[in-house]
Amino acid sequence: MKILIVDDEINIRNVVKEYAEHEGFKADEAGDGMEAVTMAKAQDYDLIIMDVMMPRLDGFSACKEIRKTKDTPIIILSARDDEYDQQHGFDLGIDDYVTKPFSPPLLMARVKAVVSRRNSSRTNVTEPMTFEGLEINMSGREVYVDGKRANMTPKEYDLLFYLVKNRNIALTRDKLLEEVWGYDFFGDDRTVDTHIKMLRNSLGEYRKFIVTLRGMGYKFEA
Amino acid sequence: MKILIVDDEINIRNVVKEYAEHEGFKADEAGDGMEAVTMAKAQDYDLIIMDVMMPRLDGFSACKEIRKTKDTPIIILSARDDEYDQQHGFDLGIDDYVTKPFSPPLLMARVKAVVSRRNSSRTNVTEPMTFEGLEINMSGREVYVDGKRANMTPKEYDLLFYLVKNRNIALTRDKLLEEVWGYDFFGDDRTVDTHIKMLRNSLGEYRKFIVTLRGMGYKFEA
DNA sequence: CGATCACCATGAAGATTCTGATTGTCGATG
DNA sequence: CATCGACAATCAGAATCTTCATGGTGATCG
Numbered sequence: 001m002k003i004l005i006v007d008d009e010i011n012i013r014n015v016v017k018e019y020a021e022h023e024g025f026k027a028d029e030a031g032d033g034m035e036a037v038t039m040a041k042a043q044d045y046d047l048i049i050m051d052v053m054m055p056r057l058d059g060f061s062a063c064k065e066i067r068k069t070k071d072t073p074i075i076i077l078s079a080r081d082d083e084y085d086q087q088h089g090f091d092l093g094i095d096d097y098v099t100k101p102f103s104p105p106l107l108m109a110r111v112k113a114v115v116s117r118r119n120s121s122r123t124n125v126t127e128p129m130t131f132e133g134l135e136i137n138m139s140g141r142e143v144y145v146d147g148k149r150a151n152m153t154p155k156e157y158d159l160l161f162y163l164v165k166n167r168n169i170a171l172t173r174d175k176l177l178e179e180v181w182g183y184d185f186f187g188d189d190r191t192v193d194t195h196i197k198m199l200r201n202s203l204g205e206y207r208k209f210i211v212t213l214r215g216m217g218y219k220f221e222a
Numbered sequence: 223m224k225i226l227i228v229d230d231e232i233n234i235r236n237v238v239k240e241y242a243e244h245e246g247f248k249a250d251e252a253g254d255g256m257e258a259v260t261m262a263k264a265q266d267y268d269l270i271i272m273d274v275m276m277p278r279l280d281g282f283s284a285c286k287e288i289r290k291t292k293d294t295p296i297i298i299l300s301a302r303d304d305e306y307d308q309q310h311g312f313d314l315g316i317d318d319y320v321t322k323p324f325s326p327p328l329l330m331a332r333v334k335a336v337v338s339r340r341n342s343s344r345t346n347v348t349e350p351m352t353f354e355g356l357e358i359n360m361s362g363r364e365v366y367v368d369g370k371r372a373n374m375t376p377k378e379y380d381l382l383f384y385l386v387k388n389r390n391i392a393l394t395r396d397k398l399l400e401e402v403w404g405y406d407f408f409g410d411d412r413t414v415d416t417h418i419k420m421l422r423n424s425l426g427e428y429r430k431f432i433v434t435l436r437g438m439g440y441k442f443e444a
Numbered sequence: 445c446g447a448t449c450a451c452c453a454t455g456a457a458g459a460t461t462c463t464g465a466t467t468g469t470c471g472a473t474g
Numbered sequence: 475c476a477t478c479g480a481c482a483a484t485c486a487g488a489a490t491c492t493t494c495a496t497g498g499t500g501a502t503c504g
Contacts, residue, residue, distance in 0.1 A: 103316045169362060170362060186330075190494085193493095193495065197495065212495090214458075215492085216363060219362065375460080410462065412463090415482095434484095436470085
């Protein structure tokens with residue numbers, strides 16, 4: 001696992017590098033956008049952490065240039081919220097962004113998330129799963145019940161996919177809320193129940209795979 | 223799970239404490255940095271929530287001092303964005319920071335994220351264990367007795383899993399009540415006995431693994 | 445405006461706790 | 475070494491409390 005750290009401030013590069021190496025990554029550094037483009041094209045990095053404000057070539061322009069030849073995952077570091085323009089993010093296929101000032105552990109959490117997302121989407125792609133008459137195609141975001149396409153809501157897909165990814169593992173409502181709804185969701189536990197109910201309806205007879213663990217949460221049991 | 227709340231304003235401490243306890247944390251309080259350092263060094267907290275502006279010793283200096291002996295996760299509460307100085311954050315290994323004014327649920331979300339981030343790197347999915355004909359799968363919340371699925375109540379699972387996690391260790395009823403029932407359970411000692419009884423029934427012949435320690439408590443003996 | 449979602453109230457199913465009676469254990473003692 | 479007393483553990487079941495599925499409501503958003 002090799003990452004490229006791009007920032008004009010050497011202090012930041014050093015700190016990030018230290019944390020990254022501590023997490024078992026190898027880390028190269030670049031001091032501006034031009035350098036970053038050259039290095040990113042010459043090598044296959046698993047991830048690039050890129051500052052926005054830099055001399056010679058800014059972070060967004062560097063991304064655009066890199067994207068012409070590579071689709072290396074990129075995390076953007078931007079100094080203020082409004083510096084990160086959504087338009088840019090969408091166009092350039094930015095994987096995540098972190099606003100400065102940031103805490104290194106937080107950044108590392110994002111790094112690991114992006115890397116594992118890429119990896120899992122690579123291995124899981126083209127591998128629809130079948131549980132009896134229930135076919136689940138995560139990459140295509142399709143679910144078939146006895147061969148018939150199930151039309152589900154976004155949350156149902158998210159919930160089902162998370163359950164299936166962690167099948168045979170007991171999941172608390174809190175865990176589900178955190179992972180499916182997001183850590184910044186301040187909602188009610190019962191919300192999970194409601195969506196489980198709707199998901200079960202969508203799954204017809206295959207609702208049986210979704211097991212209630214009383215006093216605990218739920219589990220997809222295959 | 224025990225956290226330390228550090229702030230000079232008692233109102234803030236109270237609010238945070240209330241929320242934290244609602245989430246199942248135990249919470250101690252400190253009114254300034256000096257106090258915080260003393261307490262954090264004396265005990266192993268799972269997390270420290272630390273204000274920046276405080277009399278006697280400010281939050282950052284307190285972190286620095288604590289970091290000399292412990293690497294307890296720390297969340298910083300800072301009054302304004304610019305009060306959180308990058309230098310500080312980097313040097314001190316702050317896990318996250320929240321700017322005042324904050325909403326308690328947001329803070330709690332961050333707290334849970336930090337704690338679970340720390341834990342997930344360690345305590346992940348546990349492999350199923352077998353003791354003769356008794357199979358225990360904690361992640362799946364499944365127990366098999368001679369290959370037959372045992373259908374148990376939540377407390378039975380919790381109790382059994384805690385006993386097994388601490389197998390060959392003598393556990394008092396008080397310890398079990400605190401760890402399995404929760405620190406806020408003010409019930410009778412006999413409650414443990416009752417659940418031990420039901421657990422033994424569920425385990426059939428493998429009840430023999432649960433040993434009574436007269437005048438003491440119980441032990442899972444493998 | 446329709447789809448989706450979060451949240452709430454409800455009641456039934458299920459789990460937990462407590463009580464008090466019973467049984468078991470162990471050391472002291474005649 | 476048999477017995478007793480004191481205390482600890484076990485047990486059954488009734489009362490109480492919790493939890494979850496469900497259906498409905500209102501908010502939100504495209």
